[in-house]
Amino acid sequence: MSIRKNTQPRIRRTPEESRANILASAERLLTEQGPQTLRLADVAKEAGVANATVLHHFGTIDGVHTALMERMIAELVEKVMAIELTEDTEVSRAQALTTLFEAFEQKQASKLAAWLELTHQAGRLTNVRQVVRDVTRTKFHHQNVPEDVVEDVMLVCITLALGVGLFGQTLSEMLGKPPSRAKEMALSVLMLGLRQLEAERKG
Amino acid sequence: MSIRKNTQPRIRRTPEESRANILASAERLLTEQGPQTLRLADVAKEAGVANATVLHHFGTIDGVHTALMERMIAELVEKVMAIELTEDTEVSRAQALTTLFEAFEQKQASKLAAWLELTHQAGRLTNVRQVVRDVTRTKFHHQNVPEDVVEDVMLVCITLALGVGLFGQTLSEMLGKPPSRAKEMALSVLMLGLRQLEAERKG
DNA sequence: TTTCTTATCGACATTTTTGTCAGTAGCGCT
DNA sequence: AGCGCTACTGACAAAAATGTCGATAAGAAA
Numbered sequence: 001m002s003i004r005k006n007t008q009p010r011i012r013r014t015p016e017e018s019r020a021n022i023l024a025s026a027e028r029l030l031t032e033q034g035p036q037t038l039r040l041a042d043v044a045k046e047a048g049v050a051n052a053t054v055l056h057h058f059g060t061i062d063g064v065h066t067a068l069m070e071r072m073i074a075e076l077v078e079k080v081m082a083i084e085l086t087e088d089t090e091v092s093r094a095q096a097l098t099t100l101f102e103a104f105e106q107k108q109a110s111k112l113a114a115w116l117e118l119t120h121q122a123g124r125l126t127n128v129r130q131v132v133r134d135v136t137r138t139k140f141h142h143q144n145v146p147e148d149v150v151e152d153v154m155l156v157c158i159t160l161a162l163g164v165g166l167f168g169q170t171l172s173e174m175l176g177k178p179p180s181r182a183k184e185m186a187l188s189v190l191m192l193g194l195r196q197l198e199a200e201r202k203g
Numbered sequence: 204m205s206i207r208k209n210t211q212p213r214i215r216r217t218p219e220e221s222r223a224n225i226l227a228s229a230e231r232l233l234t235e236q237g238p239q240t241l242r243l244a245d246v247a248k249e250a251g252v253a254n255a256t257v258l259h260h261f262g263t264i265d266g267v268h269t270a271l272m273e274r275m276i277a278e279l280v281e282k283v284m285a286i287e288l289t290e291d292t293e294v295s296r297a298q299a300l301t302t303l304f305e306a307f308e309q310k311q312a313s314k315l316a317a318w319l320e321l322t323h324q325a326g327r328l329t330n331v332r333q334v335v336r337d338v339t340r341t342k343f344h345h346q347n348v349p350e351d352v353v354e355d356v357m358l359v360c361i362t363l364a365l366g367v368g369l370f371g372q373t374l375s376e377m378l379g380k381p382p383s384r385a386k387e388m389a390l391s392v393l394m395l396g397l398r399q400l401e402a403e404r405k406g
Numbered sequence: 407t408t409t410c411t412t413a414t415c416g417a418c419a420t421t422t423t424t425g426t427c428a429g430t431a432g433c434g435c436t
Numbered sequence: 437a438g439c440g441c442t443a444c445t446g447a448c449a450a451a452a453a454t455g456t457c458g459a460t461a462a463g464a465a466a
Contacts, residue, residue, distance in 0.1 A: 034321045034323055035321055036239075111320075111321060113370065114317040114320070114321055114369065117373060118237045118314060118317055118318065119238075119239065120236070120237055122373045122377075128374075129377055129378055129379060132378060151378055151380075152380070152384065152388050155375065155380070155384060155385050155388055156388040156392050158374060159367055159370055159371055159385050160366055160389070161366075162366050162369070162370050162374075163362045163365050163367070164362055166317065166320060166365070166366070167316065167362055167365050167366075171331075171365075174328065174331045175331070175335060175358055176332065177354075177355075181355065181358060182359065182362050185355050185356075185358055185362075186362060186363070188396070189359050189393065189396035189397065189400065191396075192395070192396040192399035193392035193393065193394075193395040193396030193399070194392065194396075195399070196395035196399055197391065197392065197395060200395075
């Protein structure tokens with residue numbers, strides 16, 4: 001006489017699918033609830049699996065954290081590298097900047113960056129320099145501007161994009177303005193500032 | 204026959220001193236080790252007191268968090284309000300911006316802000332709007348610029364200051380540049396951009 | 407000195423979170 | 437159908453973190 005536990009039928013995924021499912025849930029938690037909800041039980045529940053299943057695929061909860069960081073970093077890098085800047089007109093530059101801002105906003109890449117910074121894990125971003133170098137060469141090589149000037153400019157753009165991505169919406173709303181106001185203002189100031197910087201270099 | 208435990212002599216502080224000591228330790232932990240080290244045992248150890256002592260003064264570990272947030276917020280507000288901008292020349296404006304950047308950098312105010320944002324506690328910053336209003340009125344009332352334009356400008360400045368404060372150093376170093384490079388570049392671009400914005404408004 | 411208040415502490419209790427393990431069940435293969 | 441592999445699970449164990457409590461001692465006041 002066997003006792004029949006009324007459990008749900010199991011969903012059996014490929015290891016890749018299962019890992020992807022768990023990481024997607026973790027990412028949702030990170031961006032919607034904050035890093036402190038990235039606990040074993042929370043992640044497992046969000047993913048709809050048992051705690052032990054998470055550990056089966058990632059070893060420890062820290063393994064989940066690491067894998068999540070790497071996944072999000074890869075996503076972001078891909079997005080940034082995909083930004084088009086074939087010709088450097090005002091219009092195309094504005095578009096590129098807008099895309100950059102959105103890359104740091106969507107998928108909460110800025111939150112990831114802040115998380116890394118606060119947890120002193122920014123060292124994981126080992127390829128930032130390489131990415132910036134690649135972008136400098138591939139997108140700006142047709143300009144006659146020294147590479148380290150381009151890098152300095154990208155430094156400001158990224159810093160501002162991160163600031164806007166992380167704080168823009170909250171700050172805008174705190175001041176009783178539409179949530180995209182910070183982004184818009186940042187874009188304006190950046191465009192004008194960069195134009196002037198360029199003019200100064202030439203003049 | 205009494206057993207003499209070899210314990211350190213107790214340090215007895217006033218409640219205010221004790222709270223201050225604990226909060227200072229917590230702040231040190233937050234900025235040097237990250238938010239996840241703001242645990243009861245960590246804070247107590249850093250402050251050199253027993254766990255129970257921390258709870259005696261703050262009730263729960265969350266009480267410590269709250270008190271710390273409030274303390275750091277008050278500090279920051281004080282610093283921002285102290286920024287001088289009597290006359291709006293290029294030089295005085297540059298000084299004011301530099302001071303603003305440093306206010307968000309020192310004492311790790313940007314880390315506090317990121318912590319609040321990530322933990323969805325930004326609502327604690329209830330007086331941001333009031334501070335911005337006050338600054339607008341007291342520091343800019345001599346200008347003939349509409350108040351909400353001033354507010355928009357301050358929005359960009361704060362966003363950028365937060366971005367620089369949180370990510371500036373790390374990003375600069377990742378690109379193989381001196382740690383203050385992001386701040387310097389941000390200042391340049393901001394100054395030029397604001398000047399242009401002003402010119403456009405007038406023209 | 408003696409008394410009183412209370413900041414402080416160690417020991418313990420409770421709760422939360424992580425990790426282990428042996429057995430179960432889905433699925434492809436023969 | 438039967439077999440083998442392994443993703444999956446619940447139950448349990450271990451560790452970590454928070455919080456409670458009675459006793460102690462530092463300092464002020466009588």
